[in-house]
Amino acid sequence: MTQPTLSLVDTDPAESAVDAIVIGLHSQPDEDGSLLPAAGAESIAAAFDGKLISTLALLGATGAPGEVTKLATLGTIAAPILVAVGLGTEPDGPAPDLETLRRGAGAAVRALAGSNTVVLALPVPDDAGAAPVLRATLEGALLGGYRFAGYKSKPAKGRRDPVAELRLHVPDAADEAAAAELRRAGIVARAVRQTRDWVNTPPNALRPADLADQVAAAATEAGLEVEVLDFEQLKAGGYGGIVAVGQGSEAPPRLVKLTYTPSGVTDPKRVALVGKGITFDTGGVSIKPAAGMWEMKSDMAGAAAVAATLIAVAELEPGVAVSGYLAIAENMPSGSAYRPGDVVTMFNGKRVEVFNTDAEGRMVLGDAMARACADGTDYLFETSTLTGGQVIALGKRISGLMGSDEATGLVEAAGTTVGEPAWRMPLPDDVRKGMESEIADICQTNANLDRAGHMLQGGVFLREFVTEGVEWAHIDIAGPSYHTGEANGYWTKGGTGVPVRTLLQVIDDLA
Template structure:
């Protein structure tokens, strides 16, 4: 699918289908007014039948409209003219996608950037169009023996804009949207891959290939199980010691041309390719979904791909902290006390609270890079799902300015996060009588106490933790990775890397 933004002359522009906005009470958008004049009032006559009221979700497909160059005219209901949210805008986009799936239209002309969407400018309206189309069009059939023929929605989508300046903005928006969509697709593909295929070594091979593809910008390092132990990362090693697929810590180094940050931004992705819970075994219900416990790593992989595609002038290090949490005669046990890379000792009360054991050692490991800031992304706690559901990811941090930056990125992208507190009282819940700290803090405030645990290993830099346990994938018949929170994190990074633009 090709995308193009241009200022069209609707009187003569040819396409297989033109998409026009109609508001409630059949109030015409500017483009619809123009086409109504060209058709000598034909559109007004059709709407006078009152079969179409302009509500969001409504659509009306017309053929052979008099004097119009386009073969079809698709009218899309857009609700109230001045009350559109980003959510409404996506519902409007979904309406025309449903129609396009039923027809054969190679060239489609869309006139929806003229809609007023709350706090979204032309750049974002174009981004949303492309990102939503690519998201809806995503499928994963790698392991199906019979692959359906899936025709493209269109060959080319022309996005009508009102000025030549908007056309130039559109070029940038399309470039960004396509790169981000590519990274999200790559992240989804990794996360959706079954755990008998997607092992730590599989992820390492994907990174090796990524490094070859973008060798000018990306280098990598794979640290094996033996070296993890040699580095004193005994908490990390303990989680994977019961599996035949031993843990690998995979570092991806991205350095753009003339990076504006001398100290790297570090992204750490939890990459447990299958989490059985270990000795503290999980119930069988939903256990197949534990292949998604590496979603944090898949997100970091996708972001590193996007950075290389866009060649942002940044230094970013991505760490894929991979491993498996399995049962075996060498598995770590409840009651064990393990020494971390930092020197702190941890009492193991629950082997299913394994993500924080991996992350705590990686948080210590990355101190050697003297980072500007560190963000970890992890499917860490079921407690976060209970607290926030599948709507918002949990955000906890030791730095108020970093919290504010991430909240702003969330607001802009609609990739929702919610800031949870780490009051001093919560730290008491993870005290241990026989070690420095325990790996769980009881039955309440689990998402918070998990972050409190991690914060003890992130004292030498600005740090934020994103708990994506509720947002990384959707369950049920249509179970699939969401690719979240790539949109949020890319907005955060692009704000830093594209200082000469207003995005």
Template sequence: MPVGRSPYDRGLRPSADPQESPLVSSTPGPDLVLAGTVDKAADAILVGLETTAGEPRLIGDHFLGDAARDVLAGLVAVGATGRRDQVHRIPAPSSLPVASVVSVGLGGADDRTEDLVRAAAGTAARALTGVGHVSTTLAPAGLGAVAEGLVLGSYRFTEFKKPADDDAPSLTRIDLLVDSPRDKQTKADLARAVAVAEAVGVARDLVNTPPSHLFPAEFAERARTLGSAAGLSVEVLDERALERGGYGGIVGVGKGSSRPPRLVRLSWTGGKKKAPSVALVGKGITFDTGGISIKPAAGMENMTSDMAGAAAVVATVVLAAKLELPVNVTATVPMAENMPSSTAQRPGDVLTQYGGTTVEVINTDAEGRLILADAIVRACEDEPDYLIDTATLTGAQMVALGTRTPGVLGTDAFRDRVAAISQRVGEGGWAMPMPTELRADLDSRVADLANVTNHRWGGMLVAGLYLKEFVAEGVQWAHIDVAGPAFNTGGPFGYTPKGGTGVPVRTMIAVLEDIAENG
């Protein structure tokens, strides 16, 4: 049974001017189909190998019947051991109705985790070049993880590239071999996995879209399109409304750009009045030069990713609607471009955040916290039970935790809950403290706060302390810093491509599901 495309499946509509904002959508991923036997029309079979007692063993070998022994022998003959992410391809035995067999290693059976399965499936998807239709026996290792890994691993962003000249087919269909393909729960598990993976794809698409084509007004329009298609209520504030409303952080950061800022609000009311309410906030800097405190030129092109938090939040609230979660979720998404010009805010300027707090801008490159603070205060006016904000906020996150581990800060209990869920789903969030002694370093000589300290110590933690000033009393809050994990500047690995990763969509949707189930 093919799983249909979701209403937000990478179909991002352009604004009115197609020259200014062409349609941006990635190459559609493969259809995932539940099946009980190998389709004769398939080009290849994808199998998983694990090691048990030091010996390779096929996963789901019963789907291969009598050919299983020949498949395993052929793979061993070419050096397959089941080592994690090891990929081999051999001609298929004549008893199988396909041309070749592709294997991927999952490592030791006793060490296997859901995310290792997801990563192996992603590695396999990236290796399936020249294959249009594949059957796979991987599903017994974990249907949801396998499905997510296959969709995420096959992700490509090709909107701005010429079509390939070769005639090699692209991967368009994957048959997941299961014992009961008509089982309702199996169908539901697959549908959820595909929906989650496609939501990650939406976030990746937005992050990968260059700043020439994704600026605040266009980003807001795409968020409106995605939200409306999912049945969300949508509100967009333009620069005039932001000025009138007192959103000094968003307006201040956007002052240097010819492309003015926006604030987008997307609401899903999936629960009853007594259902938990969750606020999501994401940093939407569509490009960050650093402003007057300009960044070094080397690597500045990667600042196209500085709206990854906003992309993840937009994708997550739309996914919550797609999954019909019984929670009330509102995303408040500030969008601006941080540019240097004669109209840009200066180091030493004082702005007034939404809600009245004055801030001395010491460093214009610490702009994310300024727009987030406005959005957090606005989100807290709805009196949510929980608030999650996420941002590519600090280089200090990468110094402390590397490029793959998000830092999670906030109120202790909810911070730990979010970090634990992030680790469970494979995004690896790590709980971090907010030492009280660092707060005094944000005191300003002329305003209520300074936006940075006068030293380089604990930069990620200080940013969390800044945001804490704007979180309403009694709200359970978590801040997820994804400066490194949201954008992969290295080579692809597992189900993670080069460029936008979609982190932390899977963490946030899992937290919403956990809140819906457990309160």
């Protein structure tokens, strides 16, 4: 669905004739559990003649992070509805924790579905610290209101359209720095929403050629250079991993390369982004259990994130050269599918003994990573829904992170900044030893089919396709890329868009 329009306002929120006003509410740690309106709500609290807090408390408000309480204003202020969103205890500094603010803005905007215009009167400092607060608030609001268009033949009963227009109250609406943050938030949110749309699309409507075509069209429109390799070109080019995985499907695989070159920059840093694009994963011959297999439509979340990131980069125009590589295939069982026991020659010449066709992600990624290194890059960031081991070890919010020290440090810091945490994991020598093959250069999984350190096996395997001297990171998003529970904060059910904001922050930091 269309993203809400954004604007900045500095007029009195209490006098804004809009559908709803959102304010922040702090819980206080004192014994009587009193509440405190957050910065930005001063004029609204004054309009209620000292009764706002007691009224919200009667409605059950506690100020807990993300809690939403609605109040009919009955003419007390110009807007008919007031929404108080919990921001936790009052911060020591000028603004709440950014992730708390991001989630609160998302929850409030989602709760106001059906409204046309909403003003966010949330805390924004009047100093140099305003930029991250603006960014967090705007991104949270835009993403919390996301809804996948879907395929219902009739509108669901009671379903209301998302908010159409968002206005953020700031100290000075003419401030150029604030306007820059507004523009950036819109670009970033569109990238995340596009990723969510691709991930949420059913697999029969987004087979390899479909995804490649859609990405190519959007990237071309954005001004990126686009290269698409089809099945015959992949075979001729020696992309053995992508060919092996894709040959079992009647929908042949693709490799898409997107390129952004900064203008006016001499010898820019080179960044390669690589994404796994398995549009549906049955497991192939090593077929998965039927329960929950439908979620494997999200196995292309890494490629979707990389494509959307490149499209955003084209609009943000950072001073670094960025290329994206999308390894796209459908992993199906058939008479032409690759088998356990096969030996596959990869793009960089390494030969891989296959033990499990359901470990297909590392096969397509190995080719794409080797191609990225062959093209030349200083940094390589790869992201994929690679292993169930990531979910077991780190859960549904924290990505697994492996690679060189500098690259993983960049991802870890960026993830902390944007609210997409990642946890660094080791690449032990004994895991690599367990992947020795008697007949090839490396086994695709542990030679004894031992799943111990399963997430680490994936990282160890991918390391084989990174050229020496390239700073690299593997970001395993098997859990964080797809949210199966009810909407909370700025996450809605389905695709989350992780790690688009992390990748864009990394590029910002390198620039």
